[in-house]
Amino acid sequence: MAYPHEHPRETRVLSKYFGDKDAIGIDGWIERGGYKALDKAFGMSRDEIIEVVKDSGLRGRGGAGFPAGLKWSFMPKNGDRPNYLACNADESEPGTFKDREIMRWTPHQLIEGIIICSYAINAEHAYIYIRGEFVDVVRVLNGAVVEAYERGYLGKNIRGSGYDLDLTVHLGAGAYIAGEETGLLNSLEGRRAEPRVKPPFPAQRGAFGMPTTVNNVETLAAVPGIVENGADWYRQWGTEKSPGTKLFSCCGHLRRPGNYEVPLDFNLKELVFEICGGPPEGREMLAVIPGGSSVPIMTVDELDCDVSYEGIEAAGSLLGSGGLIAMDDSTCMVHAVRKMVDFYAHESCGQCTNCREGSSWLAKILRRIERGQGREEDIPLLLDISANMAGKTICPLSDSAAVPVVSSIEKFMDEYMAHIRDGSCTAVR
Amino acid sequence: MDSESTPQINITIDGVELSVPKGTTILDAAERIGVVIPRYCYHPGLSRPAVCRMCLVEVEGAPKPQPSCVQEVQDGMVVRTGNPEARKARRAAIEFLLVNHPLDCPICDAAGQCELQDYAFETGQLSTRNVEPKVVLGRDHVTPDIVYFADRCVLCTRCVRFMDEIAEDPVLQVINRGYKSFIDTMTDEVFEHPFSMNIVDVCPVGALVNENFLFKPRSWDLDQTASVCPGCSQGCNVTLGAKEDKILRAKPRFNPHVNSYWMCDHGRSAVVNWGAGERIEVPMVRDGDRLAPVDWSRALQALTDAMRGKPGTARAIVSAGASNESLFAVRQLMNAAGFEGGEFRVSTGPESVLKGFPKLRLRADRVPNVRGAELLGFQRADDPIANASGHTGTLFILEDELDDAPEGFGGNAALFVYIGSKMNAAARNAAHVILPSPTFAEAEGTFTNYEGRVQRFGQALRAPGLTRPIWMSGSAVLAQLEAGEQLRTAGVAFAALAAESNEYAGMSYENLGQHGAMVASSAAAVP
Numbered sequence: 001m002a003y004p005h006e007h008p009r010e011t012r013v014l015s016k017y018f019g020d021k022d023a024i025g026i027d028g029w030i031e032r033g034g035y036k037a038l039d040k041a042f043g044m045s046r047d048e049i050i051e052v053v054k055d056s057g058l059r060g061r062g063g064a065g066f067p068a069g070l071k072w073s074f075m076p077k078n079g080d081r082p083n084y085l086a087c088n089a090d091e092s093e094p095g096t097f098k099d100r101e102i103m104r105w106t107p108h109q110l111i112e113g114i115i116i117c118s119y120a121i122n123a124e125h126a127y128i129y130i131r132g133e134f135v136d137v138v139r140v141l142n143g144a145v146v147e148a149y150e151r152g153y154l155g156k157n158i159r160g161s162g163y164d165l166d167l168t169v170h171l172g173a174g175a176y177i178a179g180e181e182t183g184l185l186n187s188l189e190g191r192r193a194e195p196r197v198k199p200p201f202p203a204q205r206g207a208f209g210m211p212t213t214v215n216n217v218e219t220l221a222a223v224p225g226i227v228e229n230g231a232d233w234y235r236q237w238g239t240e241k242s243p244g245t246k247l248f249s250c251c252g253h254l255r256r257p258g259n260y261e262v263p264l265d266f267n268l269k270e271l272v273f274e275i276c277g278g279p280p281e282g283r284e285m286l287a288v289i290p291g292g293s294s295v296p297i298m299t300v301d302e303l304d305c306d307v308s309y310e311g312i313e314a315a316g317s318l319l320g321s322g323g324l325i326a327m328d329d330s331t332c333m334v335h336a337v338r339k340m341v342d343f344y345a346h347e348s349c350g351q352c353t354n355c356r357e358g359s360s361w362l363a364k365i366l367r368r369i370e371r372g373q374g375r376e377e378d379i380p381l382l383l384d385i386s387a388n389m390a391g392k393t394i395c396p397l398s399d400s401a402a403v404p405v406v407s408s409i410e411k412f413m414d415e416y417m418a419h420i421r422d423g424s425c426t427a428v429r
Numbered sequence: 430m431d432s433e434s435t436p437q438i439n440i441t442i443d444g445v446e447l448s449v450p451k452g453t454t455i456l457d458a459a460e461r462i463g464v465v466i467p468r469y470c471y472h473p474g475l476s477r478p479a480v481c482r483m484c485l486v487e488v489e490g491a492p493k494p495q496p497s498c499v500q501e502v503q504d505g506m507v508v509r510t511g512n513p514e515a516r517k518a519r520r521a522a523i524e525f526l527l528v529n530h531p532l533d534c535p536i537c538d539a540a541g542q543c544e545l546q547d548y549a550f551e552t553g554q555l556s557t558r559n560v561e562p563k564v565v566l567g568r569d570h571v572t573p574d575i576v577y578f579a580d581r582c583v584l585c586t587r588c589v590r591f592m593d594e595i596a597e598d599p600v601l602q603v604i605n606r607g608y609k610s611f612i613d614t615m616t617d618e619v620f621e622h623p624f625s626m627n628i629v630d631v632c633p634v635g636a637l638v639n640e641n642f643l644f645k646p647r648s649w650d651l652d653q654t655a656s657v658c659p660g661c662s663q664g665c666n667v668t669l670g671a672k673e674d675k676i677l678r679a680k681p682r683f684n685p686h687v688n689s690y691w692m693c694d695h696g697r698s699a700v701v702n703w704g705a706g707e708r709i710e711v712p713m714v715r716d717g718d719r720l721a722p723v724d725w726s727r728a729l730q731a732l733t734d735a736m737r738g739k740p741g742t743a744r745a746i747v748s749a750g751a752s753n754e755s756l757f758a759v760r761q762l763m764n765a766a767g768f769e770g771g772e773f774r775v776s777t778g779p780e781s782v783l784k785g786f787p788k789l790r791l792r793a794d795r796v797p798n799v800r801g802a803e804l805l806g807f808q809r810a811d812d813p814i815a816n817a818s819g820h821t822g823t824l825f826i827l828e829d830e831l832d833d834a835p836e837g838f839g840g841n842a843a844l845f846v847y848i849g850s851k852m853n854a855a856a857r858n859a860a861h862v863i864l865p866s867p868t869f870a871e872a873e874g875t876f877t878n879y880e881g882r883v884q885r886f887g888q889a890l891r892a893p894g895l896t897r898p899i900w901m902s903g904s905a906v907l908a909q910l911e912a913g914e915q916l917r918t919a920g921v922a923f924a925a926l927a928a929e930s931n932e933y934a935g936m937s938y939e940n941l942g943q944h945g946a947m948v949a950s951s952a953a954a955v956p
Binding site: 175177192197345346347348349350351352353354356357358359360361364365368381388391392393394 | 477478479480481482483485492493494496499517518521522524525526528529558559561562564583584586602603605606607608609610
């Protein structure tokens with residue numbers, strides 16, 4: 001059996017070589033068809049590459065789902081300042097671990113995507129900002145970068161194209177907020193990872209004040225396939241608005257947790273119950289968070305939808321990063337939400353008042369309710385604090401901290417009231 | 430920003446239509462029509478991080494409230510600063526800031542001058558919804574004289590940005606993150622910087638406090654007076670805070686040509702200590718071996734009589750800390766006796782530049798009116814006491830303490846007039862007439878700074894005893910000698926100076942304005 005679990009209903013495009021140790025090195029990668037897309041890309045003009053990516057409908061896989069080709073087209077074409085690419089590998093959204101596996105098993109898939117993107121946006125230097133905790137992945141990635149330099153895929157005059165590119169792997173120091181694109185740029189520059197006010201957007205003033213594109217690992221890893229096979233090839237999967245395949249990091253109370261790749265028109269319920277095998281023996285599924293802890297919690301009844309961006313949104317949540325967290329009936333929802341809010345309170349960079357003070361205030365109230373010392377007026381208070389946090393800050397972390405609170409109160413009010421009224425918990429132990 | 434080439438943008442703020450240059454922020458535009466949008470992190474002299482979320486306003490068509498300090502106006506924009514949505518956003522920011530704030534206003538130095546207090550009252554939040562324990566972070570020195578109360582801090586980062594952008598010595602940082610954040614140096618050690626006290630000024634709350642000022646007055650007990658710092662020849666515009674006839678502090682007052690929003694630490698202590706010590710409070714006239722205290726009419730009569738007796742040409746030792754009006758009065762008295770020459774000495778010290786506003790320096794000359802004294806014909810000298818010691822005619826001493834004068838100094842002078850605020854041995858032994866004068870804080874006047882900018886300072890303190898500025902007393906003598914007119918106000922004294930001197934031609938107290946004016950020779954030099 002390959003890397004932890006695979007399932008016949010998966011469509012393995014990005015994850016085709018997960019578990020294949022021979023695909024990690026550059027020779028193995030070339031044997032498997034690697035770097036062919038790059039040669040094709042060098043035969044195309046920059047605008048042609050951007051057009052293909054635009055046509056493919058590839059959307060940013062970091063969480064926001066912004067169309068990748070459109071983002072690239074914002075970069076100045078003939079500026080007198082250098083352009084940069086920053087690959088966001090600071091994967092820290094709770095419940096998300098897809099980028100880690102892409103980099104662990106197929107580092108050259110990412111590097112090839114980075115080179116193509118850098119060429120398309122005329123970047124002279126690319127950075128992989130990687131989460132510092134990914135120690136073993138960093139080792140793999142560094143090895144791959146060295147190999148790519150040795151084989152002439154990085155450095156001066158790549159493959160005789162006349163195009164030069166340097167790639168630097170930069171380690172983060174352990175801040176969730178460094179995964180926010182402008183926080184990432186500040187951290188890359190050696191400052192505190194505090195998100196910047198937008199505008200100016202990174203394509204105008206990014207890393208070191210220069211035009212910069214910031215893309216997620218999974219987005220860039222999808223690029224070589226699109227360039228090699230064309231936009232229509234990519235559009236064979238998914239929906240009109242959400243083409244292609246996507247990795248889902250499935251964790252929590254599941255029989256077969258792991259990374260699964262499915263087309264974006266796949267049914268969420270089938271992903272949870274068929275591919276992941278549903279809850280453990282003798283348990284009932286209670287709730288699912290489909291896209292990392294910043295997206296609204298879904299009840300089991302809401303799961304019958306596409307996993308597309310628009311499908312999950314219509315069902316009341318968001319695709320986000322694809323970090324699927326399953327919770328069965330042994331879960332105390334108040335406890336689970338408190339843990340999530342604790343996380344955001346801990347990770348708030350602290351520059352905006354509403355987020356810094358609001359997140360820790362929410363956490364304290366939730367802790368009190370969890371201990372059985374809640375008051376009924378705490379519920380409207382929690383909702384009002386959440387409303388005062390959402391949409392009032394520079395970056396969306398404040399919104400993220402409020403989301404689990406609001407969605408859990410909407411959908412699991414009984415659990416809160418059990419704690420508040422009886423000091424008890426509805427979780428089935 | 431108002432240049433004609435900048436296109437104008439038409440906007441509506443709270444129902445008022447106005448036109449402002451492109452690139453103006455909503456917050457700046459609103460101030461033009463008198464709408465002050467509350468803010469903490471915004472400071473006009475610093476960058477705009479938009480982190481306090483206090484200045485959120487409703488912009489028609491925008492999906493969420495916009496930070497007015499960074500949002501630039503766009504044509505046709507409709508802004509509401511006081512509608513329910515904007516008010517709720519503001520209430521929210523205040524409530525959040527108070528969640529972990531100790532509310533120790535009764536013992537806080539900033540009470541009464543605290544923006545958090547002001548806005549909390551403005552939004553009318555008299556009770557809290559918060560029942561949770563507060564985060565307690567404690568306090569610490571950041572410089573030997575500045576204490577940081579972390580619990581009161583609203584993390585606006587004005588102090589961090591001042592040290593980074595204006596002092597260009599980025600010693601302060603936000604340490605930790607989220608609700609555990611506080612401000613400190615990276616090494617946890619105190620730092621020293623010649624302009625460090627500005628971080629106390631920019632602090633909107635009582636988080637950074639000056640230990641020399643701590644617990645002395647309540648801010649509402651202070652009388653505030655617009656003045657000019659006498660600490661060096663820069664001439665920083667300041668606001669003096671006085672209580673019970675004592676200057677307790679100086680805070681910088683905005684002047685874009687001189688000091689922007691800033692001033693140095695040396696100036697602050699110079700102001701507080703200026704003229705400290707025992708004072709002469711009554712006029713005195715020599716009566717044989719002793720100096721007899723007399724009233725003003727007798728003192729002035731004695732001086733008039735002495736000058737009528739033709740005591741000989743006049744020399745003077747003056748102070749470059751005296752106002753233009755006082756120096757001019759002495760010059761007029763000397764002219765009446767026959768002007769032979771006058772000198773002053775200048776104490777000096779090392780210069781410090783404020784890198785982010787390099788025009789502002791702690792200047793080497795540690796007196797405010799070197800240029801003014803020079804323009805009135807007085808000369809800078811290393812040892813004016815030696816140069817004047819053998820003088821046999823009339824000798825005027827203006828506000829020079831003569832501390833190091835040798836025994837017998839001035840003994841040869843036919844007429845020795847001492848005008849000053851402190852008694853000293855030389856004056857006691859040799860002076861024929863002593864006219865007590867106020868310090869800069871006790872009278873109105875003007876100084877001319879290093880580059881020739883003439884600036885007014887106001888009277889912050891009651892002049893003690895019978896002290897009277899020399900332009901008032903000296904002009905009375907000149908009137909009796911029929912050599913001039915009696916001058917009754919500082920403004921009239923300055924007008925007399927402006928009438929006599931080409932350098933000050935056309936200037937008056939009224940047209941000096943808030944930012945001062947350049948003397949003729951400097952105005953010609955600076956385009």
